[in-house]
Amino acid sequence: MRIGVFICWCGSNIKNMVDVEKVAEEVKSMPRVVYSQDVQYLCSEVGQADISKAIDEHNLDRVVIGACSPRMHETTFQKLLEGKGLNPYYVEIANIREQCSWVHSDKEKATEKALELVKKAVAKSYYSIPLSSDLLEVNKKALVVGGGIAGIQAALDIADAGYPVDLVEREPSIGGRMAQFDKTFPTLDCSACILTPKMVEAATHENINLYTYSEIEDVSGYVGNFKVKIKQKAKSVKADKCNGCGDCIEKCPKKVANEFDEGSSKRKAIYTLFPQAVPNKPVIDRDNCIYFEKGKCGVCQKICPTGAIDYEEQDEIIESEYGAIIAATGFDVKKPNDLAEYHYGNHPDVITSLDLERMLNASGPTEGKVVRPSTGNTPKKIVFIQCVGSRDRNKGNPYCSKVCCLYTAKHTLLLNEKFPGTESYVFNIDVRTAGKGYEEFYERARQKGANYLRGQVSKVEPLEDEDNRLLVRGYDSSLGEQVEIEADLVVLATSIEPKADSGDMAKLLGISSNEDGFFSEAHPKLKPVETQSQGIYLAGVCQGPKDIPETVSQASGASAKAITLFNKGQVESVPTTAVVNKDICSGCMQCKPVCPYEAISQEYVVEKVAGKQVKRPVASINRALCQGCGACAGLCRSGAMDLGGFTSRQLMAEVDIL
């Protein structure tokens, strides 16, 4: 065994805190280290050429690297070794940047620690074994979860590339949040006008299969070979018979709050989500239907001219296999009840921006008229409050919701246009307009008359005058004065939040979320659409607040990843899988339940013991499913389970060297 050690300066990142020459010098005395060198940038072409040269000149067969986190460049070095005819798992990396130079301030001690980290890596490499991966076939069909603009775009892109897609949406229609909006910033084009054609395209595309009113029940498998159970909720209306006449909706006696209008209007128990719904056939909301509650009514069935109503219909489980999954599950909007100072929920004229959006929408509850909910009159003086629950560590969400600055500007513009003479006051902490054409848009809003006041509102209270108006008290830091505004309507730009059940979805898909509940990308800069789970990609606000252009770009990015995977047709399995030493496995099967990928099963070995044939249970690993997490290896009491690349022998060697 001939080991070469390379210590990276990482420019000044490591060199400033670690005496790299000293580290390189001292490891030379370790057994089997035949070469050692420090290099300014190991990951650069020059640095890699240095390694390559040393491998040739010194006949190296193991390489130990002291540099940044293996997460960053492990594959770079593995590829290099592979190119030199060595097994890629003959490279060991000691993280002397993130785990050393970046976090310490005493050069001497940091150097000492770096040396120990490198020594450990050398010790580990004494026991490294060659690992290989298998090639697995990819199922060339994609699953898109969520039928908003993100999901629609992703599905269309994949379908256009010629691959089949299943698009699953839990609501009775696709369209998502964007379908609720009136106009979109910064161009003020009507949301429905640009969305509806896409919805129709998705519904009619020969490669897209639409599952509305459906939810994901179970996901198993791995990249290229996911097995998914989709629950198609009973719609109680036979799609092939229903002609969408809507007679049933009209005659249904049961009214409930319409979630699509944020509860500000009523819908029937048999309903379509909105007029341009796709598919445009009603469903019965069984939780609210009189027939399902009391066994009486049945009006819709009597009225339906085509006999499409079917109360007996059952939920259906559809099992299907996919090569890639795109999560595009969208977001919720905070209901700011806990910010009592704004009086939301206590006064009908304090509304959210989404409520206003619905009012402005021609197919909304007021058919495009903006009114004070308390009186039905047109408001003259409107106060907008931004960052409601956003950037609020105390009672809200710590992050910026990103789109409220612009949609508030949009609202002031639309109000000005539709109802000249309305006065808009916008209380803000600061206005964020990062985006193409956004600053210009904000400027237009200011020009057209919106008064921007810099400072947050501390209280909204009923004035108790005969108009039942509201008094908004804030402070304008530019004016240096407290400002009070008698307002007809108060509009709260409420925070964007992950879907309430996004945690369950993350668990189902086996992906992670950040502390706020948004799904985590594999790398914030270099892998923004991938997740840590191979083959599962992200699109839209489920990953973090985004506007429409950004959502659409990310959706196309996610679909491009899926298409690349399908074009390749094969994936390499993880080489660092667990291995069972069947000789010492006791067959206790304690490892089976801890495996998050369900890769462990029981099998039997037949042995000769004292001349007799004995059948004995042992654990067995499905290498295609195993992701190398190591949970089983850590748990196994007999020490029979070992993890490729991190064998017990290797870890012990690391400890022993210290």
Next chain:
Amino acid sequence: MRFPTKTASNNEREEFNDIVQKNVKDCYQCLKCSSGCPLTAHMDYYPHQVMLLAKMGLFDQIFESKTLWVCASCLACSSRCPRDLEPAKIMEGFRTMILRDRDQGNVEILDTRKVPRQALIASMRKFRR
């Protein structure tokens, strides 16, 4: 300050726009005018506050403000305003409105020593004395 409060009439706004030929709504309150003004120590409203009041139509507050007469027309603000609003010109605009309103130049100057010379000269020029 409580809204609704008395704001400038359309006539006043028109007059003001005629004089200054600037759109005060362009001001985004970067505060650069105030941060460079050498005379803020003597002002009740800072230049950016005058801009904000103007933007909101609160002309009366401006007319009553000392700032208009403390301003030395040094043009520091005008030369630096990123929106090219020339706050000094806006100040001048408000001064002009006040002076026009008065009895053709019979401005009562209470203490000549306290009024900046610039203002005196400006007022004399305006009324050709």
